[in-house]
Amino acid sequence: MPQATQAAFDARVDVDDESLAGAKPAPAVVLDDVRIATHGDLASVEREWRAFEQVADCTVFQSFDWVSIWQRHIGERNGVVPAIVTVRDTQGQLMCLLPLGIEPGVGRRLTWLGTVLCDYNAPLLAPNFGQRIDEARFKDLWAKVCRTLQADPRFRFDVVYFDKMQKVVGSQANPFMVLGVMPHANGAYLTALGADWESFYAGKRSSDTRRRDRTKRKKLSQFGELRFVTATGTDIATSLATLMEQKSKAFAAMGVTNIFALPGYRDFYNALAQRFAHASRLDVGVKPAAVNLGLIFRGSYYHLLASYDGGELSKYGPGAAHMHHLLQYAIEQRCHTFDFTIGDERYKQEWSDSHIVLYDHIAPATLRGAILAARLYAVGRVKHFIKQNPALWDKAYKLRAALGALKRRG
Incomplete structure (x- = not known):
């Protein structure tokens, strides 16, 4: 860092x-x-x-x-x-x-x-x-x-x-x-961290899950030595470039907007990383298998962005293995909380002990604003309804990915 x-x-x-x-x-x-x-x-x-x-x-x-x-x-x-x-x-x-x-x-x-x-x-x-x-x-x-x-x-x-x-x-x-x-539409998740990684890990994962984690880690190690790296100096920009490349591919597969193609976004994250963020990688041999960008503030580790290699290594959970190192790193930095931030991904729910409900306030100030407020309100309610209904969200997620695939072919 x-x-x-x-x-x-x-x-x-x-x-x-x-x-x-x-x-x-x-x-x-x-x-x-x-x-x-x-x-x-x-x-x-x-x-x-x-x-x-x-x-x-x-x-x-x-x-x-x-x-x-x-x-x-x-x-x-x-x-x-x-x-x-x-x-x-x-x-x-x-x-x-x-x-x-x-x-x-x-x-x-x-x-x-x-x-x-x-x-x-x-x-x-x-x-x-x-x-x-x-x-x-x-x-x-x-x-x-x-x-x-x-x-x-x-x-x-x-x-x-x-x-x-x-x-x-x-x-x-x-x-x-x-x-x-x-x-x-979305909530957020966080977990209280313990005094040491081993006791925290044992308290969060069953013996069967820990055994599966060890098996996957062993298979990952067959591709090369596993190393958790905190990027420093010129390595920060290199790590961020890898994260953006991996994440861009994931965005395309999900059929969502690639934020790194939007004006200023790459510059923002690079400036953030150079100024005060924590960029890290899990290297498997010479290959960056997973990358993350986070922030530490008042004893909380904020997990902002994460990516992993979508090739053959992805079968053995490089993102999950990297998360283990991140949680251990946060504990070693004496953080009391690991904040997974916004998003309802399953892995966040599995690690967390607290769910944060987030709220929106919409209020018109003019006639034009009343029309815009009505649209914002309607879109917000629909998104919340879909994301809080697992069956509907699963269908919407698959449809979005399919439309994204069609767009890439076109």
Whole structure:
């Protein structure tokens, strides 16, 4: 893992924490005294954002590094305008930071900045935010934020589309749940890690399963020595190129969009890996059998991308063998949680002990937005219905793959 991996999150900025979140319990605020500011330039709030994320409740997807890298490589190319909102009390203490953006189109959407690749969307909240802003106050605060945004031509929007939100942000309730939400099509999974790999593995897998794992690993080793490699230096770019090649083939087989063919996506992941992500491989001899990209943030390992060789080695579970090494690596890094992030794949469910339900909030702001909101709502409900029905999802999955095969032949 690059040296900047933890330094990016653990090194504290020279800003007094008391000026950010307050060291003592604070009383409920009077909304008329709350100061709301909007920012269309990430650089103007970088120093304060980096300092606030050290004490605020948030996930890695709200870190300045993640959001700024996404905006630079993907957002700007797609005309997304940052609309960062800061909310302060009368003492100037930052109570929350909302990393929002305006997406262009037939209707302008107010979204979480970088939402398309963020597995969890959320505000950054001061630790005492929930104590100071109750549900009723938050509804009024949000209405005030919307009015402030709409008053600036840069930030005007037709519909609010906030997806992939959890019920909680860190240790407190997510205030956006009070605005009215519906379940997202996908959930997410995570597992608590133990003190050592062997006891964790034994507790998660039956003796029969562990025996089958050993058999597959032995067959893999017949193709060459198995080595778990954490990429460093120039090897990071090489490993990412392999991941993208393997993943692109998998996308084609599934009949889904190859994100690495979209403008800026390769640049985004390469920049992410060079800045603070963990890239690793399972090599079988000289062949990269499986590759992964993950992030470590506040004791959690976030599993972002994974791929494996689709050739002869695939019969012996290189992806599963790589996962064993990743879980062991996370334990050795003293992570307390392994977060498989969004997606309902079976292997995630088999390893996990917690399921995260995600939610979407959709609200029109104009007549045009009402039409767009109706479509977003309908699509979301249909996706959720299909994915929560195993028989329907199996049929949809096979149909998508078949259509993808026809498209490749054409």
